[in-house]
Structures are given as structure tokens and as C-alpha cells.
Amino acid sequence: MKVFVTIQHPAHVHFFRNAIAELEADDHDVHVFAREKEMAVELLRRYDISHEVLAGTASGLSQLARVQATYEARLLRRAVQLKPDVITAIGGVAAAHVAKVTGARSAIFYDTEHAKLIQNLAFPFADAVYTPDCYTRNVGSKQVRYPGYHELAYLHPDRFTPDPTVVEDLGLDPDETFTVLRLVEWGASHDVGQGGFDDVHDVVERLEDAGSEVLITSERTLPSSLESRRATVPPHRMHDLLAFADLFVGEGATMAAESAVLGTPAIYVNTLTMGYTDELDERYELLFNYQQEDRHARALEQAVSILEGDADWQERRQRLLDDKVDTTDVILRAITGRSGNARGRTAQTGAEV
Structure with missing residues (x-):
């Protein structure tokens, strides 16, 4: 063909x-x-x-x-x-x-x-x-x-095995807690009039106060004060990074879903929701949706709770893989x-x- x-x-x-x-x-x-x-x-x-x-x-x-x-x-x-x-x-x-x-x-x-x-x-x-x-x-x-x-x-898992060397390549201690933070540009046709976080500085501060290193991947320009936290990882290795992260927090649905299916808990902060983000939340509890006006505050509360908790995320992932x-x-x-x-x-x- x-x-x-x-x-x-x-x-x-x-x-x-x-x-x-x-x-x-x-x-x-x-x-x-x-x-x-x-x-x-x-x-x-x-x-x-x-x-x-x-x-x-x-x-x-x-x-x-x-x-x-x-x-x-x-x-x-x-x-x-x-x-x-x-x-x-x-x-x-x-x-x-x-x-x-x-x-x-x-x-x-x-x-x-x-x-x-x-x-x-x-x-x-x-x-x-x-x-x-x-x-x-x-x-x-x-x-x-x-x-x-x-x-x-x-x-x-039949298609992807994460490479743990990505953590060392970024200069991180393998035992160190780290969160991947994703910011989107809001330039797509379906993004017009939508929104995510209120204040990215507050997001970083709250995550760091909870004991997590923050690595940022962003479509939009970052404030100069946060540029040092940008994740300098080749694009084809981003999934390795997500697999070994302790938490994903972000405005992008695709990367949130990627984290969830890898067994990394995901906080999705965006006024838009999809069938798959709802299912990953309601059925598998691997992704947590926040769309309402108080989304910023509620998402950060959940993020801190995850960082301080001890849920079995891989057991939840296995339930998903058994169904899909x-x-x-x-x-x-x-x-x-x-x-x-x-x-x-x-x-x-x-x-x-």
C-alpha cells in the first residue's frame, strides 16, 4: 500500500x-x-x-x-x-x-x-x-x-521503556523529589478565551515549599526569574522525564495524560476538559482535573497533598493497562x-x- x-x-x-x-x-x-x-x-x-x-x-x-x-x-x-x-x-x-x-x-x-x-x-x-x-x-x-x-x-509498556539516565543527565539526585510543570501558549483555535494558572510564580513557590524541585517546560516565554528552572531535556526524552517524575502539574492535556498512563500523578489545570481527562480522573484517579474559577488554589492543594502522600500510583496504572x-x-x-x-x-x- x-x-x-x-x-x-x-x-x-x-x-x-x-x-x-x-x-x-x-x-x-x-x-x-x-x-x-x-x-x-x-x-x-x-x-x-x-x-x-x-x-x-x-x-x-x-x-x-x-x-x-x-x-x-x-x-x-x-x-x-x-x-x-x-x-x-x-x-x-x-x-x-x-x-x-x-x-x-x-x-x-x-x-x-x-x-x-x-x-x-x-x-x-x-x-x-x-x-x-x-x-x-x-x-x-x-x-x-x-x-x-x-x-x-x-x-x-510494549512500546516504551523509560531510560533513568535522564534524571542524572539533568544533574538531579535520583532520590530527589521533582515535579514537571507544563505551561501552554494559548494560541490554538480552541484555546481562545481559555485559561490555566493565575500566577506561575505562586505555583513554583508552593511546589518548592512542599519539598519538590520544579522543572518547567513551556510553550510561552518564561519570566527571567524562572528561566533557570526550565527543563533542558531533548524533546525525544521528555517521556523518560515524565516517567521518573514524582508529579506532573500543567495546563496541557496531552502531557497530563502522558504522565498519567506512565503512572505519574497529573494535575491538569485548564478551563477545557475532554473525555479522556475525565476518565483518567474519575475512573483511574491518575489525573486530577481543575477547570473552575478556583482551579489555581484547588490544584495546588491537591499537588501538595500528592507530594506529601504515599498513594500506589503504579497499582492504578496497572488497572488502566488491564482495561486498555x-x-x-x-x-x-x-x-x-x-x-x-x-x-x-x-x-x-x-x-x-
Whole structure:
């Protein structure tokens, strides 16, 4: 088969990288197309994934619209030239449109209910939309629900073993308590009008007062007084860091979910919530959601409680793993139809993984 994989965010690289490797090992012809977004292209290079950059970065919604139009036009040109059988993506606005025009099959993955613009532009044109079974929207007959999370495509224990040398490389004592703090830029279309922490200085002070070193990873510019706490870790080693952290506190849902599936308790502070953040909170108690006006204060209270407590986080993680599948197997079946290790489950619409 000839397969197009489109990448527009660093998390997309992680999501597809194991599937890309397996497809290529099975002699499928895989073409990866990317847009400059944070560290996405850098990650593709780090993982030695051959790719073509179709568009650059964007600042603001109007510029993003122009960049997306450029990306889609160039993807269409390459599809006309190469004639793919399948085009796959997360979100997949360009992928679904180009597949529809060129006669390719589109397999779209998504897990973010509130990103309605992307869904309205992509889902009507997609052939299949794959969502975690905790996704709260009903997409209709093309929806395929599976028992997993995006993060289990690359952090399932069958796919990932954390490297403890990341702690030493950062100059930390292996016995030292440390927290990863994630700050987002609030520049995405679905982030407009949303918010997280009230005061980052207060967050750092409270965590340090509780006896934790604080390592910051931030999309936005940090105050000069906090720059020394920035985590200088290569992007492809961030998951090693999350696995060995005692706590994650942040405004980004993806990194919060990554921490949770690794067994690191996660505090998620954001006015937006998703089906998967709710499930990780309510069902597995690995992630704690804070969305209301008092989110800053309540989140810090919970963070301090975790740092001072002794809960068995790995037992909670094992319960999660017993219920969920390796999402890379779902991706491979969506693209090729091959059976993987994923345990079949009937979707709400009648489709099966």
C-alpha cells in the first residue's frame, strides 16, 4: 500500500512513529508530510523519519488559516503525483479533504471534543473517524471507538521503556523529589478565551515549599526569574522525564495524560476538559482535573497533598493497562485492515476495532 501520514503537532509524531516503522518493515510505501509546529519537525529528525515539510509556523488565527490553506494545497499536489491508497492524520482537515478529492481512503483519529472547528471541517469528509471509547461525541456511522488513548500508541509498556539516565543527565539526585510543570501558549483555535494558572510564580513557590524541585517546560516565554528552572531535556526524552517524575502539574492535556498512563500523578489545570481527562480522573484517579474559577488554589492543594502522600500510583496504572489496548495496533488495523494485538470491542455505532 501507499500511505500518507500527515503531522501538524509534536504529539502526532509520537502517535504515528511506531506505526510508521511497522508499515515500512512490512514493505508499505509510507510518505510523511509535516508542518512546522513547535518541535514536530525536530522530533521527526530525532526519530530518523523521512519527511517533507509542506508549510511553516503560524502566529494567530488569521495566519493559521493561510498556513493551513498552503499545507492542504501542497498535500493535494503530492497526492495527485503519488496517488496514495490511504491518508491518515490526527484531526485531519487536510487529510480528509485531499483523500476525498483524490479517491484515497482517509482514516482520521481524534480525542478532543471541544475543537469543533477541526471536527466540522474534517469529519464530514472522512471515511472513518477513530476515537477512544471515552470520547463523548457521537460522530455517526463512520465512528470507530476503541478502548485506549492516543498516548498508548507510544507509551504502552510494549512500546516504551523509560531510560533513568535522564534524571542524572539533568544533574538531579535520583532520590530527589521533582515535579514537571507544563505551561501552554494559548494560541490554538480552541484555546481562545481559555485559561490555566493565575500566577506561575505562586505555583513554583508552593511546589518548592512542599519539598519538590520544579522543572518547567513551556510553550510561552518564561519570566527571567524562572528561566533557570526550565527543563533542558531533548524533546525525544521528555517521556523518560515524565516517567521518573514524582508529579506532573500543567495546563496541557496531552502531557497530563502522558504522565498519567506512565503512572505519574497529573494535575491538569485548564478551563477545557475532554473525555479522556475525565476518565483518567474519575475512573483511574491518575489525573486530577481543575477547570473552575478556583482551579489555581484547588490544584495546588491537591499537588501538595500528592507530594506529601504515599498513594500506589503504579497499582492504578496497572488497572488502566488491564482495561486498555496498544493504540498502535488500532492505527495499523485502521490503515491496513490487519489484525493486531488490540482486543476487539464493538463501537457505539456498530464498528469494531
